[in-house]
Amino acid sequence: MIELTDIVKTFQAGAKQVDALRNVSLTIEDGEIFGIIGFSGAGKSTLVRCINLLGRPTSGSVKIDGTDLMTLSSKELREERKKIGMIFQHFNLMPSRTVFGNVAFPLKGSGLSGEEIQKKVRKLLSLVDLSDKENAYPSELSGGQKQRVAIARSLANDPKILLSDEATSALDPQTTSSILQLLKKLNRELGITIVVITHEMEVIKEICNRVAVMEDGAVVELGDVFDVFADPKHSLTKNFIRTTSNLSKIEQMVADGVPGVTPEKGEVLAKLSYRQKDVSEPLISTTAKEFSLDINIILADVEIVGGAPIGGTVVILHGDSARIDEAVKYLRNKNVGVEVIKDARNPY
């Protein structure tokens, strides 16, 4: 368990004092994948560097499994760091060493024999699916392969925690996805706790259990990824979520007058969003039958987040005006968010 309590970090930039972290407190449980999201400059990288004290907080306490790292001697701290792996945006592989040399790097002084090191490195490389690249140099690898080597290296000392600092930010979407799947697999198979720093909501959505949203050196929202996605409280969170959903395009489409999205006279254009974890009922079909409406789905975007579907649809409701109102009420009762985008029933 990682316990960060009242972490404050201030930098001196010339005569000006910059508050990079203002009283941040977080608890990250064993075995979870915890996401920290924020724009650059929000303090997320500074915060993650407090976990292994690469950057020492100005005040506050950093406890890992009850050990307060702030009180350790530098030698004890180095031992503790070996149990915390870290991967970086720019991979930070040693260019003069082969893939094997890079993965073996942290094993020097571990007490393992040459043969044991070789066995371990091979095992790690097969775990990240790079067994055939043992003798390649980093310059010969693609970005995704480099990050896999970095992941293998970070796991060399069997850490309990893996810190990922924008590890997928320099990769294309497809490679990002494969790296995220790898992290998920490591979390599942090794039970390793993963702390993911990112500025992409996609990353959070794809692998995290819980998320903290950071702005200006403070955590502004914290919770289960599903809950945060279903019902974001802070405007920044809403912004981040909008970037990942196709549904947000509808406003732009209506404004642009894209054919097919504009409701005819007597119709209502509405956005339905699902907020709870058991969207298994055929809601649209039921509503259509129950209230004798035609429901035309214009856009739909439903994804699995935190193990449950989340998202919604944009629909045009066509039918009796009073029944449309009843249908909206019915859906709201079913805990579906209904946002009327354009009501063409009573043109003025």
Add this chain to the structure above:
Amino acid sequence: MQGILTDIFPNLMSKWPDFIKSIHDTFIMVIWAGGVGFVFGLSFGIILTVTKPGGVLENRPLFQFLDKITNLFRSIPFIILLTAVMPLTRVIMGTAIGVPGAIVPLVLGSVPFFTRQVQSALAQTDEGLIEAAESMGCSPWEIITRVYLRESIGPLARATTITAISLLGLTAMAGAVGAGGLGDFAIRYGHDRNMQDITWATVIVLVVAVSIVQITGDTIAKKNTH
């Protein structure tokens, strides 16, 4: 063969034992001053790199002191340094003249230069590598040996090449304190007695020496760059 050489280099052939001795003296000066200078320059370069603001062993007073001293010695022309350090040379070597007398000023002249070369070679190390090594629990000493030095073999080989070649040039000036060597040989006979063939022979030997150093340095640098 001997006949042709005597035709082209008449004076050189008559001063042959002197010529061989001067090559030998130059060689001795470069090896000794270079060897001692390498150790000091490398150490100072490393110290400057790790004690700089934000370095792994940040130490502002030590950094400032070393930085200023390096600048001070870098700004003294070698020919002045030669004579200025004579008292110190006498204390260390027991004499201020001859090959032993030249080694102290040669070291003092080349160390600050090499220190800066090492510093700039090490500065090419990606800060991310240092951070990664720290995150893996490496000690400052491990970071110096396993990251800074190991990852900078190529740039360090180039820095050493440049310094060795410039040191070869400095030894020619050391002739001014009676150190002997090729520079002294060329001035004494080639210039003072207008024996042109001796000047040219010296140039040829120096060109060959420089080429060997350069090729060796390039090979090491290339082998260690991936």
